[in-house]
Amino acid sequence: MKYNFNEIEAKWQKYWAENQTFKAVNNSEKPKYYVLDMFPYPSGAGLHVGHPLGYIASDIYARYKRHKGFNVLHPQGYDSFGLPAEQYAIQTGQHPAITTAENIKTYRRQLDQIGFSFDWSREVRTSDASYYKWTQWIFIQLFNSWFNNDTNKAEDISTLEAVFVSEGNLKVNAVCDDNIESFSADDWDAMSSEAKQKILLQYRLTYLAETEVNWCPELGTVLANDEIVNGVSERGGYPVIRKKMTQWSMRISAYAERLLQGLETIDWTDSLKESQRNWIGKSVGASVTFNVLPITNNQKPTTISVFTTRPDTIFGVSFMTLAPEHELVSQITTTEQKAEVDAYVLATAKRSERDRMADVKTISGAFTGAYAEHPFTKEPIPIWIGDYVLAGYGTGAVMSVPCGDERDYAFANHFNIPIINIFDGVDISESAFSDKEKTIIGNSDFLNGMNYKKATKRAIYELEQIGQGEGKTNYRLRDAVFSRQRYWGEPFPVYYVKGMPQMIDAAHLPIKLPEVEKYLPTETGEPPLGNATVWAWNSIDNKVVSNDLIDNETIFPLELNTMPGWAGSSFYFNRYMDPENPNEMASKEAMDYWQDVDLYIGGSEHATGHLLYARFWQKFLFDKGVVPVDEFAKKLINQGMILGNSAFVLIVKMNYVNEDSKFKIICRNDLKNSKEYFDEVIFENYIHSDSSFEKILDIQYIYSNIDISIINDITNELDIEKFKNHSLYSDYINGEFISNDDGKYLVTREVEKMSKSKYNVVNPDNIVSDYGADSLRLYEMFLGPLEQYKPWNTAGITGVHSFLKKLWKLYADDNGLKTTDTAPTKDNLKTLHKTIKKVEDDIENFSFNTSVSTFMIAVNELGAQKCTSKEILEPLLVLISPYAPHISEELWSQLGHERSISTVAFPKFDANHLVESSKNYPISFNGKTRFTMELSLDMSKDDIEAAVMAHEKTKEQLQGREPKKVIVVPGKIVNIVG
C-alpha cells in the first residue's frame, strides 16, 4: 500500500463535495461556532502560496471545533468589485463581469484542491445583483437615519422631522454638519421642499458634501494617496491637484465614541486595536474662538475657531496658522499679501497630505496680513497660513503656541515670530517644552502657578465666561467619502430631482449596474456611468429607462458615482448566515442563531479600512434592530504575509558610438543594489578592463528581478539555457555571462513581497501536484507563527512531505495495513497523551507551527517504539486530521471506519499517563548550566542540595570555594552561587 497523495486527495475532495460534509445548518442541538476568513478579491493572477495561509489556519480551527462538538459555520465568497478588473476592461474592452467570473473560476479550482472545509452552498459575491441589493438597501437605511446624541444611537429621520415640525432645531442634539443655522417650527413650516431636504441632508448618516480629493485632470479621475508619487500620478506621471468635489459621505464620526468603547469588548490583537484608537484619535481639550480684527471699517466681523488640547497655554499664543485651503484665507488676506498667499496656496495644492505630514524639516508658510485678537490680552495676533496644518483635521486652524509645541516653535523661529515663554523655570531658548506633567504655568495672568490640569480647567471656565470657547472632545476620525468615479462598483439607488437626491424605494432594488460602451470617464469629466445610455429613473413605473426620456417631471437622472470597495465587505459576514434570502439581508432566526463571528482571520492591512467601516455598519444595523449584536467579530487574528524569495542578476548595458549595444549579465550571489557598488566594484572589475572600453558612450546598470522558475531552489544557480529561451530576456541572448569565482552562475537572493511583477511568485498548483495538498497545508503552518511575516522556501517542503510518508508507514507497508489490536505500552500512551495535550493547547492558542513539530516528534517516537496498536494510532489520526485531512480520511477508512473522520470526537487527554517519578535536574553555577543530575521528584529541598553538593562535578566547579548560596527549585533547577 503506497501513499499515493494525488489519488487520495482527489478522492476525498470528491467525497466531501458529494456528501456535503461541511454544510452548516441554521439550527442545531450543538453549540454554534462561526469561523470566517476575510474573503478574497479574485485577481487575474490567481492564488500564490501566500494567499491560503490564513485559510489553512482557519480551516484547521474549523475542523478542530467540529471534532469538539460544535456546529461550525465556515463559509467563503468573493469581494468581486474592484479596480483591477476595471483597469483590465479599460485596456481590453472586456466586461469586468466576464473577467471577474473567469478569475473566480480559477480561485475556486485552486481553493478546492487544497481541501478546505468550506460550506460552498453559502458562497456570496459582492458584484452579484442579488448581493448588492442589500448593499443598496443598507445605504437607503443610512440615508433615512440621523444620529441622536441624547440617545447615543441612530434613529429614523422621521423622528427628526417631527421635532422640526413641532419645535424647530434649537433643542436637537444631533451629529450633523457644522454651522447649521437655527430655525423655529414656524421657519420650518415656511420652507420650500428643497430647503427642507437640504437641511435634512445635513443630518442624515449618509449625505452629499463637498470633499477635498486628489484630482488628476489628465486621467479624469480621483487618485488615492497611494497612487501619487512625488506629486504626480503613478500611472502616466500626470499632475495631481487638490480639488473640492460633491460626493456621498458616511457620517462615521457619529460613532467615534462607540467605535472606541467597543474595542474594550472584543478580543482583537492589541496592535490592531491600537491602530483603530489612533485612527479615531480622541483628544480632549477646548474649542476657542478668535475674533479677526477688521482691516477696513466696512469689513464684516469674522471669527476663527480652533481646537486645542492645551487651553492652558492660551497666553503663549503668538500667532495663528490656518491650513492653506481654509475658507477664510481668501477673505482675510490683505491686498499687499495676496500675491504671496495665492502662490503658496497653489504650491500646497500640489502636495499630498502624507507629504505634508511626513515632511517636518522644510518649514513653509505665508503671512495673510490679517490679525486676530487674543481673547484675554486683546493683543493683535498675526494670522499665517502653513501647510503643516491640514484642512481635514479639526477646524483646519490652530492657535500657535511656539513655547509649547515643536512645530509651532520651528515655524516661529523660521519666520521670526516672537516666542512667549509661559512656563515657570523652563528654558525654551533651544526647543519647545511639551511635557504636560511637569508644566507649571507662568506669565499668564489668572493661570499663573497652576499645573496643566488646573490651568486647563480654569482656562476653559474663563473662555466660557467671555463666550469665546468651551470644553470639547475632538476626534480625528473623519467622515468617510463614499463615492467613487468608477464603473465596477455598486450603483447608488439614487436619482436627482431639482438637484436633490432621492432614494429609490427598497421594493425596487436591486438597481443593476448599467452597460456602457467605454469604462473611462466621459469627455466632460463625468464618471464612467455617464457613458450609460439607459440610466434614468422613471418614478411612475419605478424602473430604469433610457436617458432620452429624462424630463425632470417623472423621469430623472440617476447617480453616476458608484460605491467604494469597502461597501460590500461591511456586512457580508451577516449575509453568510442566510445567503439566499430574497426578502431580507438575513432572516432574524438565522442571525439570532449565529449572532456574530467567533473567529475572524485576515490581514492586518485591513486594520483601519474594512475593519473600522464594518464595525460602523454593524453598530448602525444594530441601532436599527436589524442585527442582534453591535460588534460583528468576537475574536480576530491577523495572519502575516508569506514573502517571496526574489532572485537578481545585474545586467550592464553598454552603449557604443556607431555600434549596437552590448550586454554583460553578472550572475553572482554577492551583488548589491547601490550606485556606489556599481561605480566601484562592477565598473572596476568588469567594465574598465573591457577591450572596447574606449568606445563606450554610456553605461546602464539594471539590477533585475529574474523569474525564479529558471533558478535552482537549492543551489541558486541560474539555468543559462532557460534564460536565453525565456521571452523576457531575449535581448540578452548574445550577452556575456559573468559567473561567481567558482565558475557557477548564481543569483543574489532577496526577500520581498510575493508579486507577479517581481517574478518571485510560487504557485500552489505546482506544490499540490508535486507534494500534495496535505504537504502544502502542513508546510504553510510549519513555516512559523501565523501572525508573523516569513519567507517562502519551496526546498523545505520535503521535510513535511517525508513526515507524511513516515506517518503512512506507521499504519501500512507494502503488504497493506499493519495496525494491530495489541494493548499499548506505557511509552506509547505517554507519547500519545503528551501529543494530545500539546496539540490541543497549540490549537487553542493558534500556535499551529508548533503542533506540526509535535506531530513529527510523535511519529518519530512511535516509529522508534514500533507501535502498531490501534488504541494509539486511531486517536493520533484524529489529532492530525485538521492539519492533513486527506491522508487522515484515507487511513481512517482503511482502518474500517464508515463515517468521515471529521465527525469523530477529539481524543481526551489523560494526565495519568504523563506522571514522572524523577527529573533530570540542570545544575547551574551562577546561572550557567554545567551538568545535569537525575533525582527523584519526591526528594526534599535539603536532600536535593545534599545530593548535588556531594557530586564530584560540583567540587570540580567550585575548586575548593565555599558556595555563597544554593538555590533549589524542586522539579525545576538547582543554582549554586559562589
Next chain:
RNA sequence: GCUCAAGUGGCGGAAUUGGUAGACGCGCUGGAUUCAAAAUCCAGUUCUUUCGGGAGUGUGGGUUCGAUUCCCACCUUGAGUACCA
C-alpha cells in the same frame, strides 16, 4: 514625521508563569543501501578552543541566585498613514 510590529545557528523557527538556549524541519558533512541515481536509513552539525573549557539570543545599561523572557536608552528592518484590495 506619527503609530505599530519584529530582531535567536548557514536558513525557517522552538523555548506557553523568569529556570538545561537552539526543539522540529531545511541545508550541509560523513556513512549504509544501489551498477548508478532517486528514494530510504544511521551519525554529526551555534561559535570558539591549547579539547580542560570559554563565549553566546540586534547594541549598551539595569533588576534578579538566575533574563531570549522584565525595565530604560539606542540601532536595524517591516507594516499602516483615510480612493489598492
